[in-house]
Every structure is written in structure tokens, then in C-alpha cells.
Amino acid sequence: MNDNQKILEIKDLTLRIGGKCIVKNVSFKLTAGRVMALVGESGSGKTLTAQSILKLFPPRIYAEGSITFKGKNLFELDKEEIRKIRGCDISIVPQEPATSMNPVTRVGEQIAEGIRQHQERSKPDIKQRVLELLRMVKLDEGTFSSYPHELSGGARQRVLLAMALVLDPEVLILDEATTALDVSIQKDIIELIMNIQKERNLAILFITHDFSIVNLIAHNVCVMRKGVIVENGTKESVLHNPQNEYTRRLIACVPKLGDTRRRLPNNIS
Numbered sequence: 001m002n003d004n005q006k007i008l009e010i011k012d013l014t015l016r017i018g019g020k021c022i023v024k025n026v027s028f029k030l031t032a033g034r035v036m037a038l039v040g041e042s043g044s045g046k047t048l049t050a051q052s053i054l055k056l057f058p059p060r061i062y063a064e065g066s067i068t069f070k071g072k073n074l075f076e077l078d079k080e081e082i083r084k085i086r087g088c089d090i091s092i093v094p095q096e097p098a099t100s101m102n103p104v105t106r107v108g109e110q111i112a113e114g115i116r117q118h119q120e121r122s123k124p125d126i127k128q129r130v131l132e133l134l135r136m137v138k139l140d141e142g143t144f145s146s147y148p149h150e151l152s153g154g155a156r157q158r159v160l161l162a163m164a165l166v167l168d169p170e171v172l173i174l175d176e177a178t179t180a181l182d183v184s185i186q187k188d189i190i191e192l193i194m195n196i197q198k199e200r201n202l203a204i205l206f207i208t209h210d211f212s213i214v215n216l217i218a219h220n221v222c223v224m225r226k227g228v229i230v231e232n233g234t235k236e237s238v239l240h241n242p243q244n245e246y247t248r249r250l251i252a253c254v255p256k257l258g259d260t261r262r263r264l265p266n267n268i269s
């Protein structure tokens, strides 16, 4: 990885709740135009790691290490400075979409809210921008006036993407963005994310527990287990030549990938 392109670096991130260490010495880098998949079973610490980037973790958490965005250690910034970075530079689509959408506000207004919080723009100008975003995520303009409950799961996920991208961030964090969707809809959303990622040269942190999705979307992979990164490398090296037993087990859970590995000549398992 060319170090000059590095946008965000997590170094020795350690998170404790009470006396318990939940995430330990986690380090990885995000690069413009690349997708880093953070993979691991439920409870391994993926969401807390993602939340740490924007200091969104629960208040009882004690964090150590550094998270550097374009030379600034985000842990040293105050609330207002972090607020400016959130959405403008780094955006997150959280694991619990219900918490990021208001059921009684029309979709267009919810996307517009992100603009209003950060920029002084005229009403027609904001509406133009929201319609542009809806087109980008391949939703029709009528979605502007819809309420979240009127949309399908896939369409809601597209709206969440539009909300995250409205201020044109450089880093996008997607926490289990496709987990709740049917497989065919997952594919459409992944395709959309990949197209947007290429168009905008985004650095993406894609959190999932599913190696079949890693295979579709990632350039690089970090495998996390019980709060520790147990494997980190390019997608090809991690999928075809996993060094860690836990990674091998996760890959074996996906039948097609498991088959591919069995056909490889230098299979270690």
C-alpha cells in the first residue's frame, strides 16, 4: 500500500469498559479508492472499532491509541471539531438504521438535514442537492416525499447511503450495510456502493461477518476475533492463503469460497 495515499490510520486502538478489555491493539489504514473489509463474528469488536473513529462509542468506554485523519489525531479533537469532521469528511452508516432515520419525517427532509447542519444554503439549492443524491443512489425523485416505512429495505439502505454521502465525505464507514437484506438485493446495493466508491475515489471501511461479501467488495481485509486483528492483508492473500485458523473457519462457512480453496495447489489446511 502506498503510504502517501493513506487517509486514515488506526494505531494500537485499545478499548476498555470497566476493567474489561474489549478491543486490543487494533491497527489498520484506510486508503483513497480502496475498500477495507473488517470481518469477524458477532461480538468481536467491529462496531466499537468503527464508532471509535468518530468518537461515537458509549460514554463508559476508555480508549487508548490514536486515530489519525490527514495528519490530525481525532482523539485529541474536541466535540465541535469532531462534529465538523463527521459527515463532511468521514461518514458512517450505522449498524442500527432505525437510529439514523426518523419515522415521521419525509426522506428528502432527512437527507437535507445533513446539509443544513453544516452549510448555509438556500432552500431550492438544498432540494437540488438532495435530488442529485437520490439519482446517485438510483432512487426516483418521488422518494423525496416518502416516509421511511413506505420504502423497501433495499430502498431504505439507499437512502442511508444518500444521507451519508450528502456532504461528499472522503471516508465512508458501512457497518453491516447489507446484512439485513435478501441476497439478490445485497448484490444490487454492493454494486451501487462499488460504483460510487470508484466515481468518488472513496476510502471505505466495510464491516461484515460474511466472507462472500468480502469477496465481492474488498481490496484489503482485516479479520477480527475477540477484539484482536488476527489477520490483515490483500483480499487475494487472505482468501487464498489464510494464515490464521479462525480465518480459515470463516472462509469455510461460505461453500463456494471453501471449494475454491480446496482446489488451490498450496492449500495449507
Ligand SMILES: Nc1ncnc2c1ncn2[C@@H]1O[C@H](COP(=O)(O)OP(=O)(O)O)[C@@H](O)[C@H]1O
Binding pocket: 017, 022, 040, 041, 042, 043, 044, 045, 046, 047, 048, 049, 058
Ligand atoms: N455499550 C456497551 N457496554 C458494554 N459492552 C459493550 C457495549 N457495546 C458493546 N459491548 C461489548 O463489546 C463487544 C464487542 O461489541 P461490538 O463492537 O458491537 O461487536 P461486533 O460489532 O463485532 O458484533 C461485545 O462483547 C459486546 O457485548
Ligand SMILES: [Mg+2]
Binding pocket: 043, 046, 047, 048, 095, 176
Ligand atoms: Mg456490530
